[in-house]
Amino acid sequence: MRIGELARRAGVSTRALRYYEQQGMIVARRTANGYREYGEADLKLVTEIRSLLSVGFTLEDARPFVACLRAGHESGGSCPESVAVYQRKLTEIDDEIRTLLTRRAEVAAQLTTVCPGCVLRKIGES
Template identity: 35%
Template sequence: MRIGELARRTGVSERMLRYYEHEGLLNPKRTDSGYRDYGPEEVDAAHRIRVLSAAGLKIRSIRLLLPCVLGIKPVFHPCAQARAALQHEVEKLDVKLRDLGESRRVVASLLNAINVNEALQLDVR
């Protein structure tokens, strides 16, 4: 199948499919005239890449994990590199969550200060 059909089947844009190929995540065959010719393996791989990407993983991690993921819903089979890569991703997410929590506290305290100030102004009137 051509790239447009793969995009329709997987919900991944043609641009992203080309990028995944450039990054070595997809390896379609080529026709005699040079067109990409995607098969069932690429459909499955594109679905797996989409799931991993939606989880927030970057290309470097996806490249390590892709051979370890089976099917559209992530089911892992034993891969030595999977544990270390996933542990690293969990640690990065923990840092992001901590940072987001602090950002939320700051924004909430500013909102609270505005609310208190408005209430004080109403009491003065």
């Protein structure tokens, strides 16, 4: 399939695909007239990349997942290198949550200082 079809099927722009190619994440084959040509495996790679990016991974984080798929594994997350990235990302998220909870407590303390009668919302309330 050509770049436009891959972009449509993957739900990304052709510019994103060119960027992924520039970064070595996907590799286009070239036809005699110079058009980029992609296969179903490339669609799977782009889908994996987009899925990871959508939950906060970086393109660099996605490299082991892409390598895992290229090695023939059914899932990009099934290789030890990918599992390590998952574990590192969970640690980062846990650290961010702790930081946010600390910040929330500090803001709540400031509010109760300036507004003793104000009602604090519980986490999760709107």
